[in-house]
Structures are given as structure tokens and as C-alpha cells.
Amino acid sequence: MLTRSEEDHLKAVYALLLEGESALTKDIAQRLRTKASSVTDMLKKLADKGLLKHEPYYGVKLTAKGRGHALQLVRRHRLWETFLVQRLGFGWDEVHDVAEQLEHVADDKLTDRLDDYLGKPGFDPHGDPIPDRKGRIRERKTQRLSVCQAQDCVRIAAVSETTDGLLRLLDAKGLRIGTQLVVLEVHPFDGSMDVKPKNGAAFSLSKDVSHHLQVEPV
């Protein structure tokens, strides 16, 4: 049984390894709003439990066991987010903090029943994949909207930064998971691009925004 803090550290490692190839002590600390020295202690503890390999001054790698635990945690987090949005009517910008708490209620029966109840969803409200009970994830080939070119037709698959501000901006522009877009033009000067949703008028997106939209070809 892992404590809440152990779980949060494990998840931070998992997320950082997905984003880049290394999980640095300082980045874990920044993500958890704690200090590097605290992270060092916790990494030692997680290594003792066989959840990760920690070579002091080199990097952190998850073991199969550690990855399994992390995936279960991600599964619970994303199932709860889905529940909050689909069933309780929360906005996708309002669910993160609550899910951050609910994810720590570790009960396999609860998790599996919730999964059934929601219809075994493959993706959460932000478009992130939900691992199944065995930790398997549905893979997709997506790319950032910011690397697309004029004439490309794409569908928004996920938002890679779920800060409230970005999500609300997307709401304001009518952009959501599944929205189809055509790229009209890319402006080299500032990296902004003009896009046109399938049903709607064209508008412009800054590079800050397009960089955080994961899209798939349509």
C-alpha cells in the first residue's frame, strides 16, 4: 500500500518520463510544489520498495512494478475526471484538483465499477488515454497543431496542458476534443495560424495555444 505522497511522486516521475526522457529531481519537486531534498528522500523510499531505480546524480527509471502502480493511479485520476464532467456536469477546467484527491482512494472494485458505469471510456475530458484495468493504453499517433501546415485537415485529440486559462480560452473559441479544423495559413512572423472549424468561421490561434493542442489527421 502506497501513501498519498508516494503515489504523487510516482505519478510525477511517470508523467515526466512520458514528456521527456528523464525525470529530474528538481522537476519532480517543481511539479509537486516541494523541495528537491524532499524528493531525494522519497525517491530513496520508492527505490527501496522496488518501484523505481534511482542512481544518485544520474536518473530515475521506473520498474515494471512502479509503472504498473503509476498507470493505476493515472487510470483512477482520469476516470474520476470523466465522471465529474460527464455525470456531474463539471467544466473540464474544474476537475483537476478534485481528481487529484479522488485518485488516492485505492479500491479495485470501486475503480472497475466506475469504469463500467462510465462505459469503459478510452479517453478523459482532456483527450488523455485512460489505462484499462491491466494498465493498457490505447495508442494514437498525434502531433502538435503547431507543426501543421496550410491545408492540413485535423481533429483535436487532446490538450496537453490542462491549466484553467488555456481550457477557458478554448471554451471561448468553441474548440473541444473532437473538433475538426482546417489550417488556412501559418504566419512565420509569430507562429500564429489561421484555422477554420468544420462548422464555423475562421479565426486565429497563437503559437502558445497551437503548441498545446494535440491533433490527428482526419
Next chain:
Amino acid sequence: MLTRSEEDHLKAVYALLLEGESALTKDIAQRLRTKASSVTDMLKKLADKGLLKHEPYYGVKLTAKGRGHALQLVRRHRLWETFLVQRLGFGWDEVHDVAEQLEHVADDKLTDRLDDYLGKPGFDPHGDPIPDRKGRIRERKTQRLSVCQAQDCVRIAAVSETTDGLLRLLDAKGLRIGTQLVVLEVHPFDGSMDVKPKNGAAFSLSKDVSHHLQVEPV
């Protein structure tokens, strides 16, 4: 913001004061499976926060603030139990431990939306009243089935001990919240009674069981 342990202590005090008129240190310890000395420390802390009055060697009384917090906790506990049974298909004997964890996710929006989603239920799966968002409880006049007499017609309103064994025994006999019964006969020798459900054959209940069934006249 209260910690999980503070919340559990407060709830134990609240429950003990409801059952009897005093909440003794040793009883709190027993309920929380902890030691009297630990309880003393926590009572001091809760008193410092203005949630209860603790006169060493005398008793514990909740302040209005403390009662309010306890009621919110009870509200969350019972709403989650209701969710688990009504929506996720859990048995009424399976929900307590999970609800004991979920109750500590303190988010008013979550609680209120869950309440709405469940249709603002007045009672949980064990027949216990669910406080509303202001902490108000629907009062009923119930009595133990064990004090009823031959010919009494009653409806089961609540089960006052939610141990797995009792709940499964009731399941086996087809007794649930709302079941209507006629008391046929009471046997003074062992306190057992013969009862007949409205739709079904008569059978006998031991005093151990009838003592834990709260009923209302029908």
C-alpha cells in the same frame, strides 16, 4: 481545513453523542482502533480549533462549529454510500470502508453536485438520514423492532449497526429498508419474535437482530 484524522475523531465524537449522552475517550479510541492517549492529544487539538469543549476527566461537547463540520462529514459519507449502492451496484454491506475514504474529499461543489445527481436523497442505504447542505436532518420517530409487540405493523426504517454479518443476514431473509412487517408473536424466553413480511412467509428473528432494526409505525 481539517486533516483526515481530525475529521475521523470529530465524527466519532458526533456519533457517540448521538448514541448516548457522553463521548468517552476510551470509546472514541475503541471506535477508531487507536489508543486513549492518542485521543487525548487529538481532543486537545480539536478544542484549540474551537470545534469542541474538552474538560479533562469530564466530557466532550461539540461546539456549533464542530457539529457543523461533523454533519458535513456525515453528509459526504452517506451520499457516497448512496452513490455506491444506487449507481455502482455495490451491496449495502460493501460500502462502508470505501465511503470512509471518500468522505474526506472535501469540496463543496463536488458534494452538492453529487447530491443533485442522486436526487437529493433523504436517507442512505442503511436508512440513516443524510444532512442537507446546511446540515439539516430530516427527523423521524423510530423505535427498535425489539420493543414492538404482537400485532404491531411496522416498516423497517434503518439498520443501526452496519456490520457485514448483520446486513448479509437481512439480505438472506429478504429484509431491507422499507420492508413492511407484522409482528405475530414475541417469545419472552429469548426475546425472539415471529414476524411476517407484507409479501412473504413468516419467520423468526432473534433479539440480536430485532434490536438493531429501527422501525416506524405503518
Next chain:
DNA sequence: TGAATAAATTAGACTAGACTAAAATATGGA
């Protein structure tokens, strides 16, 4: 190459929440 800097670890301190053992207090029965 070798400082300067960045990153990570170690050392030591603190708090919360538990425990055991000992002391203090209250209570019930002879």
C-alpha cells in the same frame, strides 16, 4: 583545462500523529 554554475544529496531540525509506560484522577463497593 578548470572555474563557475546548476543540480542533487546529506545533515539536521521540525510537526503531525501514532505508540508505551507511568502518573493522576474519578468512581463504586465494602
Next chain:
DNA sequence: TCCATATTTTAGTCTAGTCTAATTTATTCA
């Protein structure tokens, strides 16, 4: 009344998880 017992509190210890400050190690660049 007064002692035996039950209950509660106090004193002191322990672990988990955090912190700051100091030290160690790795990296970068002049």
C-alpha cells in the same frame, strides 16, 4: 469513608514527510 479499579492524562519515543543550510557532484563554457 476509603480503597481498588477504571479511566484519563502526561511524559517520552518513534516514523513519515517536510523544510533550510551546507556539501557534494556534474556540467558548461571561457
